[in-house]
Amino acid sequence: MKRSAKEWLIRVVILMIGLTIAHLGVTLFLLTELGSDPFNVLIQGLFRSLSSLTGWGFLTHGRVHIAVCLLIILILLFVDRNYIKIGTVLCMIFGGPIIDMFTAVLSPLQIRMLPVPGRILILAAGCVILAYGMTIVIKSDAGTGPNDLVAIVISDRLKKKFSIVRILVDIGFVVFGWMMGGIFGIGTIVCALLVGPVAGIFLPVNERMVSRIVQHFS
DSSP, X not given: OOOOHHHHHHHHHHHHHHHHHHHHHHHHHHHTTSOOOHHHHHHHHHHHHHHHHHOOTTOOHHHHHHHHHHHHHHHHHHHOGGGOOHHHHHHHXXXXXXXXXXXXXXXXXOGGGSXXXXXXXXXXXXXXXXXXXXXXXXXXXXXXXXXXXXXXXXXXXXXXXXXXXXXXXXXXXXXXXXXXXXXXXXXXXXXXXXXXXXXXXXXXXXXXXXXXXXXXXX
């Protein structure tokens, strides 16, 4: 059934709320300096390499995030623009600035200076927050983030299982990012092992929540 403009607007608002929550989680475990999710290992590596090579002061993690996401969108415009939804563009453009915003707010907490057990607890909390926000984004059904999008396109084109392609895409992000200076550590492993199962718990909860909100306001 075709969605009205009002329903699309409601779903996009829900997506943006989920995106903000998810990137609060990402920022928390980025600040532990124990690693990151695969896509942000790539962004971190690019950011550090470009900063050291160019010395450009305006570069931030968030701005590099935007640049990479815009490149992905540009490539998809040539491959198949049907993969791009309004929420996809919002996820890619606003994800980086949200991380920059939370980094500025949370950096004074000096999370990286805590003993490792404390940092691991914060990292785990970040993963849970990420999983919760990510499932809201998914259940908004208005678009998705870069990791899933790249894997969806490749799996469709190669006619391979999405789950296998997603693992390979994440491995590629981690290896390439780590080679350029991104932090691959226990946080990356915790993220890989924890986010999926936790998201599985939140998915049905957030599906019901999103359905109720959409029905109420439509």
